[in-house]
Amino acid sequence: MDATGQDSQERTGPLGGTVVAVAGAGGPAGAAVLRALTAAGAAVAAADADAVRLADAVHGAREARPGARVTHTVVDLLDPAATRDWAERAEREHGRIDGLVHLVGGWRGSRTFGQTDLADWDLLHGLLIRTVQHTSLAFEEPLVRSGDGRFVLVSAAGATHPTAGNAAYAAAKAAAEAWTLALADSFRRAAPQDGPPPAAATVLVVKALLTDAMRAERPDRAFPGHTHVTDLADAITAQWSKPAPDVNGTRQWLTPRP
Numbered sequence: 001m002d003a004t005g006q007d008s009q010e011r012t013g014p015l016g017g018t019v020v021a022v023a024g025a026g027g028p029a030g031a032a033v034l035r036a037l038t039a040a041g042a043a044v045a046a047a048d049a050d051a052v053r054l055a056d057a058v059h060g061a062r063e064a065r066p067g068a069r070v071t072h073t074v075v076d077l078l079d080p081a082a083t084r085d086w087a088e089r090a091e092r093e094h095g096r097i098d099g100l101v102h103l104v105g106g107w108r109g110s111r112t113f114g115q116t117d118l119a120d121w122d123l124l125h126g127l128l129i130r131t132v133q134h135t136s137l138a139f140e141e142p143l144v145r146s147g148d149g150r151f152v153l154v155s156a157a158g159a160t161h162p163t164a165g166n167a168a169y170a171a172a173k174a175a176a177e178a179w180t181l182a183l184a185d186s187f188r189r190a191a192p193q194d195g196p197p198p199a200a201a202t203v204l205v206v207k208a209l210l211t212d213a214m215r216a217e218r219p220d221r222a223f224p225g226h227t228h229v230t231d232l233a234d235a236i237t238a239q240w241s242k243p244a245p246d247v248n249g250t251r252q253w254l255t256p257r258p
Contacts, residue, residue, distance in 0.1 A: 013041025015240060019094040020150075021045040021087070023077055023135050024103035026053030028211045029154070029229045033101055034061035036233035038068035045090035045097070047075040069094075077104060077131040080138075087138035097142035099150040101236055104131040113164040121168040128172040129179070136183050136201075144190055149199030150239045150247065153180045154232065157207045157225075161258050177203050177251070184249035200248035204235055207255040227254045 020037050024030055026048030037044050038061045048054035051074045058072045071093055075086045091097045106127035108120035136151060143149030155173050162170035184201035191197040210226035235254055239247055 013039065015237065016041035018042045018098045018240060019045065019090075019096050020099035020101060021047070021090050021097055021139065022101045022103060023047050023075075023131065024105065025072070026050045026057050027103065027105065028213070029105075029209055029232055030103050031057040031060050032229040032233040033103065033236055034058065034070065035064045036230070036237045038062075038065045038070060040237050042098075042237075043069040043094055044071070045086075045094060046070060046072040047077070047086055048072075049074065049076050077134055078126050080134045083131075083134040084138040087135075087142060091142045096146055097139060098146045098148065099152065099240070100135055100139040100143065101152045101154075102132055102135055103154055104128070105154075107169055109165045109169055110167075111165055113167055115165075116167050118168070121172070124168050124172040128169075129175050132176045132179050136179065140183065140186065140199075143199040144187070145198075147198050148240070148244060150244075151180065151183055151199065151201040152236055152239055153177065153201075153203045155203045155205050155251075157205055157253075157255055157258060160205070181249055187244075187248055196244045197248050198244075200239075200244040202239065202247045202249070203251045204232065205251055205253045205255065205257075206232065225255045 020042050022030060022033055022044060025034055025046035034044055034046060034057050046058055054072050058070050061070050062068055073086050075082050077083050104127055106124055108124055110116050143151060153176060155177050158166050158170040159173035159177055180201050180203055187197040187199045187201060206227040207225040210223050210228045
């Protein structure tokens with residue numbers, strides 16, 4: 001079905017007619033974001049390297065909003081050519097791309113700085129930096145063509161305040177943030193004279209994410225400073241309700257700033 005044949009239900013809501021790509025859609029945050037975007041009326045192009053988790057997340061979104069348009073593609077985002085192919089296919093199938101939400105994550109750490117294993121850096125460099133590079137380069141032009149696109153990176157407070165045992169993780173997150181803010185500058189430079197940028201790139205900062213399963217497993221724990229995945233999803237969906245100049249190049253804290 002092409003964009004003109006979308007179900008009428010999909011056109012309702014604050015994001016009716018909007019098409020959002022979600023990278024790393026198979027995890028708990030991805031599942032929550034798919035549900036929130038489709039509930040707001042967006043069509044979604046979801047991608048993940050794990051076919052089973054991706055299918056489960058897409059099923060959940062379709063079950064929560066019957067008639068929602070969600071396409072899904074198994075993609076190795078460490079492969080730049082495969083990532084670009086996904087971007088081109090998503091734009092071709094949906095007719096436009098109005099957003100890219102980057103949810104690819106991973107964590108490695110150590111008890112002390114001296115015990116840091118540089119193999120962890122190699123892993124995190126791929127997951128947290130390379131995937132951002134590949135998705136941003138693949139989706140920059142489609143987002144500009146949208147006229148009001150959004151690139152949303154989910155980052156961590158540790159990028160601002162690294163701890164001894166999280167050197168590799170914090171450094172990778174900080175690099176991903178810097179890359180995203182460079183994309184924001186590209187959008188700023190693409191703005192017509194005296195006009196708004198055609199797209200906006202932003203960083204949402206969390207301490208850690210929380211799910212209902214985590215609460216059920218440890219009901220006596222308070223999880224201070226954690227951001228529930230549904231709250232993250234709502235914050236992501238809200239990015240299109242703000243003017244692009246107010247979003248572009250910002251770091252938005254979803255946890256108390258240390």
